[in-house]
Amino acid sequence: MYGDPALPPDFVALPHANPDAPTGGAITLANTGSFDSLNPYIQKGNVPWQLRFLTHESLMGRSRNEPFALYGLLAESIETDPDRTWVEFTLREEARFSDGSPVTVEDVLWSYETLGTEGHGRYRSLWTQIETLEQTGPRSIKFTFNTENRELALLAGMRPILQKAQWEGQDFAAATINDVPIGSGPYVVSDYESARYVTLTRNPDYWGTDLNFRRGTFNFDEITIDFYGDGDVVLEAFKAGEISAWREFNAETWNSEYDFPRVQSGDVVKTEVEHQKPSGITGFVMNTRRAPFDDWRVREALITAFNFEYINDTLTGGAQPRITSYFSNSLLAMEPGAAKGRVAELLAPFNGTLLPGVMEGYTLPESDGSLRNRQGLRRAIGLLEEAGWSTQDGKMRNADGQAMAFTILLDQQRTEDRAIANLYIQALEQLGIDVNIDLVDGAQFTAREDSFDFDMTYYRRALSLSPGNEQWFYWGSTAADEEGSANLMGAQDPAIDAMITAMLTATTREDSIAATRALDRLLTAGRYVVPFWQFTTGRIAHVSEMKHPDVIPIYGDGPDWMPQFWWWDAN
Known part of the structure; x- marks a missing residue:
C-alpha cells in the first residue's frame, strides 16, 4: 500500500513459516454450534468458518508479519499505474483446481461477477467499484476502477476464485450443503455429516506445494472439525483427548481449568501468543x-x-x-x-x-x-x-x-x-x-x-x-x-x-x-x-505433537496461523 514490500522477489518462504516443516498427521478441531452449508461464499446458511482459509485461494496472499502488503499467489505478476486507477494480474500457468483443471481468466471473471452480484454481502462493495473487468491476454485480466481508492488495487487480489464450470446451469446463491465449491486450495472436503463434523484432506497434488508463499504451510494431512453444543462441552472433550487443539479466550479459565492430568503429564501444551493487532x-x-x-x-x-x-x-x-x-x-x-x-x-x-x-x-x-x-x-x-x-x-x-x-x-x-x-x-x-x-x-x-x-x-x-x-x-x-x-x-x-x-x-x-x-x-x-475486554494474548492448548515456528508474526494467532503454519511431530 505504501513503499515497497519487505520481502525480495526471490524470498524462500514467509518469515513466520518453517520451510522445512514435515507433512503428515491428523488433527481434530472443534466449533460450537452447528452448520448446514459448506459454501462460505453465499449469504445463505451457517458454514464452518475455517473453510475460507483452507479450501480456496485468491490472486494474492497476505503476510501475517506485514500490514498492507500482498504477494502473488494464483497470480505470478501484478501491474498498476501510479494512481492505482487500474490493476492487471497475470495468472500462474501451473495454478490448478483440486480436480486438476487449470485456473483460467474465465474463472476469475465469473468469480468476481458472481460473488459481487449473488455472493455474500462482504463481496458486494468491491464489485460496485469496478468500472470494467476484461481479459488482456491468455492468462491476464485487468480491473479498472470507478472510485478513487488506492486500496482497490490490493483488494482486487483478495477475492476467492471458484470454478465456473462447476456452477453451469445451477443457482449459485441457492446452493445446498451437497454443492461443495471446488477450489484451488491445499485442502478438499472429503467427508461430512451435517451439524456434526466436516473432514478436510490435504490434496496430494496441490499445485502450490513448492511456491515460496506456500512453503512450510498446510502441513497436516487431515483436519477434522467437530461441532459441539457449547464451549464447556468442548473443554471436557479436549480434556478427554477427543480434540487436538482449543483456543481459550477467558484468562481466568485458562489459569484455573487447564491443570488436568494430560497437561501435568506433558501430553497437552499451553501456548501463549502475543500480538500487535488492534483490539477490535x-x-x-x-x-x-x-x-x-x-x-x-x-x-x-x-x-x-x-x-x-x-x-x-x-x-x-x-x-x-x-x-x-x-x-x-x-x-x-x-x-x-x-x-x-x-x-x-x-x-x-x-x-x-x-x-x-x-x-x-x-x-x-x-x-x-x-x-x-x-x-x-x-x-x-x-x-x-x-x-x-x-x-x-x-x-x-x-x-x-x-x-x-x-x-x-x-x-x-x-x-x-x-x-x-x-x-x-x-x-x-x-x-x-x-x-x-x-x-x-x-x-x-x-x-x-x-x-x-x-x-x-x-x-x-x-x-x-x-x-x-x-x-x-x-x-x-x-x-x-x-x-x-x-x-x-x-x-x-x-x-x-x-x-x-x-x-x-x-x-x-x-x-x-x-x-x-x-x-x-x-x-x-x-x-x-x-x-467488554480485549484479547491481547492468544491462548492455545494443544497436544504436544502439534508444533509451530519460533517466529511469531505481528498479527499473532488467527485462523490463518493455526493450523496453517503448524505441523505434526510424532516424536
Missing part, C-alpha cells in the same frame, strides 16, 4: 435503528450502567484489559485528550454535528469495582433524565409513560455471553429498565443478526493493522440498510464516511494513520457498543 470491538451492540438506542444519551447511560470492573473481576479474574477504543492496543488507536494535528483537521468540517467527546476526547466510564456501583448508576440516571426519561413507580418511563424495556439477543451456545448479560441485567433492573434475554440457536441468531432483528446483541468485530475498504461494510452509511452487513449498530454518519474515504485515498502511511485515529474517535464516542 467486542461487546453488546445497540441497534440505533430502534428507540431508545437512537439517542446517544441513552446509549451512554447503558454503557455507564455496565459495571465492567466488577464483571471483569468476576468472570476473568480481572486478567483481561478493557477495550478502550476500536483500535486500542495498536498505533492506530485514537490518542487521549483533544484531537490535534491532522486528526483535528480531518474532523473540523463536521464540528457542528459531532457528538460530545469526539473533538475534546472521550473515555469510557469507570466503576468503583463494587457490586452496587452507586456512582455509575447515579450518572446513568442523570443521562436518562436528560434524554426525557424519569423513574415512575419503580420503572424508567418516558414522557408518554412508556416503560423502557428491551431484549438482548444471544446465541444459546455462547455461555459466557449469557453470564455477562445476567450480571448486566442486575444493574439495569436497579435503573427500572426491564430487560429479557432471548436465547436462540446458531441458525436463528445468524438470520436475525443479518436482518437487524434485535434490540441489543453480542458483537465481535476483529480489526487489522491495515484497515481499508472493509470499513464501509463494518460502519459505512450504505451498509446500515444492507442486510447481512456488519454494520449491526446502524451507524449512518457523514463524518464516519468521510474518514473512511480519507483512509482509502491517503497516499502516505501518516495520513492513513491520522484518518484511522479520527475514525476511531467517531466510533468510540458514537457509543454504539457496550465494550
Whole structure:
C-alpha cells in the first residue's frame, strides 16, 4: 500500500513459516454450534468458518508479519499505474483446481461477477467499484476502477476464485450443503455429516506445494472439525483427548481449568501468543435503528450502567484489559485528550454535528469495582433524565409513560455471553429498565443478526493493522440498510464516511494513520457498543505433537496461523 514490500522477489518462504516443516498427521478441531452449508461464499446458511482459509485461494496472499502488503499467489505478476486507477494480474500457468483443471481468466471473471452480484454481502462493495473487468491476454485480466481508492488495487487480489464450470446451469446463491465449491486450495472436503463434523484432506497434488508463499504451510494431512453444543462441552472433550487443539479466550479459565492430568503429564501444551493487532470491538451492540438506542444519551447511560470492573473481576479474574477504543492496543488507536494535528483537521468540517467527546476526547466510564456501583448508576440516571426519561413507580418511563424495556439477543451456545448479560441485567433492573434475554440457536441468531432483528446483541468485530475498504461494510452509511452487513449498530454518519474515504485515498502511511485515529474517535464516542475486554494474548492448548515456528508474526494467532503454519511431530 505504501513503499515497497519487505520481502525480495526471490524470498524462500514467509518469515513466520518453517520451510522445512514435515507433512503428515491428523488433527481434530472443534466449533460450537452447528452448520448446514459448506459454501462460505453465499449469504445463505451457517458454514464452518475455517473453510475460507483452507479450501480456496485468491490472486494474492497476505503476510501475517506485514500490514498492507500482498504477494502473488494464483497470480505470478501484478501491474498498476501510479494512481492505482487500474490493476492487471497475470495468472500462474501451473495454478490448478483440486480436480486438476487449470485456473483460467474465465474463472476469475465469473468469480468476481458472481460473488459481487449473488455472493455474500462482504463481496458486494468491491464489485460496485469496478468500472470494467476484461481479459488482456491468455492468462491476464485487468480491473479498472470507478472510485478513487488506492486500496482497490490490493483488494482486487483478495477475492476467492471458484470454478465456473462447476456452477453451469445451477443457482449459485441457492446452493445446498451437497454443492461443495471446488477450489484451488491445499485442502478438499472429503467427508461430512451435517451439524456434526466436516473432514478436510490435504490434496496430494496441490499445485502450490513448492511456491515460496506456500512453503512450510498446510502441513497436516487431515483436519477434522467437530461441532459441539457449547464451549464447556468442548473443554471436557479436549480434556478427554477427543480434540487436538482449543483456543481459550477467558484468562481466568485458562489459569484455573487447564491443570488436568494430560497437561501435568506433558501430553497437552499451553501456548501463549502475543500480538500487535488492534483490539477490535467486542461487546453488546445497540441497534440505533430502534428507540431508545437512537439517542446517544441513552446509549451512554447503558454503557455507564455496565459495571465492567466488577464483571471483569468476576468472570476473568480481572486478567483481561478493557477495550478502550476500536483500535486500542495498536498505533492506530485514537490518542487521549483533544484531537490535534491532522486528526483535528480531518474532523473540523463536521464540528457542528459531532457528538460530545469526539473533538475534546472521550473515555469510557469507570466503576468503583463494587457490586452496587452507586456512582455509575447515579450518572446513568442523570443521562436518562436528560434524554426525557424519569423513574415512575419503580420503572424508567418516558414522557408518554412508556416503560423502557428491551431484549438482548444471544446465541444459546455462547455461555459466557449469557453470564455477562445476567450480571448486566442486575444493574439495569436497579435503573427500572426491564430487560429479557432471548436465547436462540446458531441458525436463528445468524438470520436475525443479518436482518437487524434485535434490540441489543453480542458483537465481535476483529480489526487489522491495515484497515481499508472493509470499513464501509463494518460502519459505512450504505451498509446500515444492507442486510447481512456488519454494520449491526446502524451507524449512518457523514463524518464516519468521510474518514473512511480519507483512509482509502491517503497516499502516505501518516495520513492513513491520522484518518484511522479520527475514525476511531467517531466510533468510540458514537457509543454504539457496550465494550467488554480485549484479547491481547492468544491462548492455545494443544497436544504436544502439534508444533509451530519460533517466529511469531505481528498479527499473532488467527485462523490463518493455526493450523496453517503448524505441523505434526510424532516424536
